[in-house]
Amino acid sequence: MKNNTEKLSPFRKLLFRALDGIEWIGNKLPSPLLLFAILAFTVIVISGIFSGVSVTNPTTSEVVEVKNLFSLNGLDYIFNSAVENFIAFPPLGAVLVTMLGIGLAEQTGLIHSSLKSIVFGVPNRLLTAALVFAGVMSSLAVNAGYVVLPPLGAVLFLGLGRHPLAGLAAAFAGVSGGFGANLALTSTDAILQELTADAARTIDPAYADTITVTMNYFFAAASVLLITVIGTLVTDKIVEPRLGKYEGEEEENLEKLTVREKRGMRLAGLGFLVTFAIMVYLSLGPLRGDGAYIDSPFFNALVFVIFVLFFVPGLIYGIVSKEIQNDKDLTTLLGKTMASMSGYIALAFTAGQFIAYFRETNLGTVIAFNGAEFLKNTGFTGTGLILTFMGITMLVNFFIGSSSAKWTILAPVFVPIMMNLDYSPEFTTLLYRISDSVTNMVTPLLLYFPVIIAFAQRYDKKIGIGTLISMMIPYSVAFLLGWLVLLLVWVLLGIPVGPGAPISY
Structure with missing residues (x-):
């Protein structure tokens, strides 16, 4: 990592050296594709060593046992599930479908023209904050933010003459x-509320019935400003200075929009508004469903919705700009987009095997229950209990990527343990959400971690896991410290x- 340390304070010099060390160690690991293959093989071996080890779910009394893949039955599973593991790799379909829409907008020049419009119309000093804020709010669209915002952040920073990886990192963070954090309620709120209420019901059924989907809203809304400010400062003061000046082949100088580009932008914008209006109608009408909005057919199809919202304006702009003159041109541009994702598709194969093996062996579940049992046996109360619980959750996040699964x-x-120690289920859930969020960006087991690496490699083909983790660690630490301070203020003031x-049960 190239960075200029001549004008930096002693603290930042020391910090950069530490991050350089983490990057060096991390990049000594094999390529992400090979690393996931090695991890998949390691899981097979470990499952054989710990075969038969079991834990009991204290709520359901269900016994969960480590399943041995280092056996004839395991070999049968490995061979017969390989294709399914690849196809069922959760981000694969979402990434490819979304990138078809984004890719067309990029190939036709719409994103390039939009970028120029932003560069010449928005103050540079506000862009980092706007990008981080958009990332925070993207949880409204579940995981779509991981696919849409990091590549757009990279393109945006590149157009401003800034390092594209800094834009990618800011969006990812x-x-x-x-x-x-969010200013609105999301599907995550609904899922966690149901799981929290079920857990609380074992101690106090009456109280469990009072737990609502808004249980963490005050703190989550206040956290939006916190994460936006911290994310902006970390990007501008730590991540981008450490990256140094970008010298890749993608760098270019932006000129003002031409008459044709302006016309294409206007018509593409009109197409977007019409498409958006149709989507709003569908979300409130034919695809509204009978249940909660976040469980509606429309909400469950957000990946396709995002594809359409990018595809239609991209198609219109391509026709106006003469990039698309017939169906063959359209096919060629879409093919180029998929060709640019070939590295990710190959990576998804080995990552899909690893994730599937880890889930099939139940190793993550056994680790999580043992961590919970450890907390129960510590005898901690107060601050020690809170920090230990958060630490265990962050550790478990390195083994189980899904928030709802954890x-x-x-x-x-x-939840029952914390209730018996006078902490409310809502407060326990909040501690979990903080711990889960701050470690998402530094765990290779996050389902979208390979996606981010693939996007980053468009600007630095040699980038490895070490580089990405070293970029994200400052955000992870800063978010954790910021949230702990906000949490302390919340507890001292006794704010719900x-x-x-x-806070108290």
């Missing part, structure tokens, strides 16, 4: 931190974490 395992254990959701 905002999206990851956004799962613990809470499905941890809530039945931690949400409507009718006190």
